Amino acid sequence: xxxxxxxxxxxxxxxxxxxxxxxxxxxxxxxxxxxxxxxxxxxxxxxxxxxxxxxxxxxxxxxxxxxxxxxxxxxxxxxxxxxxxxxxxxxxxxxxxxxxxxxxxxxxxxxxxxxxxxxxxxxxxxxxxxxxxxxxxxxxxxxxxxxxxxxxxxxxxxxxxxxxxxxxxxxxxxxxxxxxxxxxxxxxxxxxxxxxxxxxxxxxxxxxxxxxxxxxxxxxxxxxxxxxxxxxxxxxxxxxxxxxxxxxxxxxxxxxxxxxxxxxxxxxxxxxxxxxxxxxxxxxxxxxxxxxxxxxxxxxxxxxxxxxxxxxxxxxxxxxxxxxxxxxxxxxxxxxxxxxxxxxxxxxxxxxxxxxxxxxxxxxxx
Numbered sequence: 001x002x003x004x005x006x007x008x009x010x011x012x013x014x015x016x017x018x019x020x021x022x023x024x025x026x027x028x029x030x031x032x033x034x035x036x037x038x039x040x041x042x043x044x045x046x047x048x049x050x051x052x053x054x055x056x057x058x059x060x061x062x063x064x065x066x067x068x069x070x071x072x073x074x075x076x077x078x079x080x081x082x083x084x085x086x087x088x089x090x091x092x093x094x095x096x097x098x099x100x101x102x103x104x105x106x107x108x109x110x111x112x113x114x115x116x117x118x119x120x121x122x123x124x125x126x127x128x129x130x131x132x133x134x135x136x137x138x139x140x141x142x143x144x145x146x147x148x149x150x151x152x153x154x155x156x157x158x159x160x161x162x163x164x165x166x167x168x169x170x171x172x173x174x175x176x177x178x179x180x181x182x183x184x185x186x187x188x189x190x191x192x193x194x195x196x197x198x199x200x201x202x203x204x205x206x207x208x209x210x211x212x213x214x215x216x217x218x219x220x221x222x223x224x225x226x227x228x229x230x231x232x233x234x235x236x237x238x239x240x241x242x243x244x245x246x247x248x249x250x251x252x253x254x255x256x257x258x259x260x261x262x263x264x265x266x267x268x269x270x271x272x273x274x275x276x277x278x279x280x281x282x283x284x285x286x287x288x289x290x291x292x293x294x295x296x297x298x299x300x301x302x303x304x305x306x307x308x309x310x311x312x313x314x315x316x317x318x319x320x321x322x323x324x325x326x327x328x329x330x331x332x333x334x335x336x337x338x339x340x341x342x343x344x345x346x347x348x349x350x351x352x353x354x355x356x357x358x359x360x361x362x363x364x365x366x
Contacts, residue, residue: 159251214339
């Protein structure tokens with residue numbers, strides 16, 4: 001019976017010993033386009049990504065390429081063959097393979113934590129993080145689909161989905177009309193925009209109001225203008241879909257979104273925190289790829305690409321004294337407005353991510 005191998009991110013404590021899985025690498029070159037790694041006992045996708053790509057946070061790329069072999073990224077089994085694009089593999093790994101040398105994973109830099117505890121009666125302060133490897137790029141698709149916070153009532157002068165082009169055999173009320181991928185709609189463009197074939201617009205619905213801070217805007221899909229009829233009637237095709245797309249949903253222009261920076265993030269030491277104020281879809285256990293929103297305000301200002309550690313400090317000892325706060329996961333910022341910042345969960349070590357968690361910036365775009 002196969003022994004399940006758990007994929008996990010190193011749990012964080014006040015003092016963490018540098019534990020690294022000893023992933024033994026067996027590689028073979030099937031062709032010039034990819035390398036095959038044969039899983040050994042103790043391997044994880046995290047270790048494999050670190051060994052071959054020199055970036056453990058790129059493990060989802062390996063998982064997506066091997067969904068025919070790996071059903072669940074948390075469990076991989078000895079003997080499974082994991083394909084890795086040769087063009088992305090570290091040069092020294094390729095050179096070693098050509099020389100007939102069996103490649104072994106090098107342990108990453110040890111993550112060192114400082115407790116920040118002081119001999120006072122005050123609540124423990126958060127310590128800094130040294131030597132942590134972090135993601136370096138934000139994907140455009142993560143920006144397009146990310147919820148964000150805008151003014152109450154949603155974006156000003158937004159466009160609208162007016163009607164569906166495809167006829168429906170069974171009559172339904174306007175509230176029951178749903179769009180499917182590649183359906184067409186007649187739309188009103190936002191503001192004073194002039195219709196151009198190929199222009200892209202994001203449909204959205206309104207989410208929770210966050211007090212006086214604003215209201216969550218949740219993208220539901222991407223429409224592409226494909227026809228401009230006489231009289232200025234604009235038709236658009238639903239090209240991507242993130243959720244239910246209905247009549248009367250709003251439209252905003254995608255070309256106003258800034259492209260993410262290609263700069264690499266740099267580690268920073270900071271004790272300032274922002275609070276999690278909203279989690280997308282309110283899941284029972286938020287996990288990888290879930291979006292959440294941080295309250296506004298930070299110095300220097302938050303930027304797309306910045307990395308935050310999520311911190312949980314709600315636990316108490318039996319004598320009602322607080323236990324030291326611990327890092328429970330990491331998010332990367334994908335949208336920023338003056339009302340808040342949206343992050344996507346890139347890793348987590350404990351299932352306690354929720355509204356009220358604190359987030360401390362550990363790396364930022366320079």
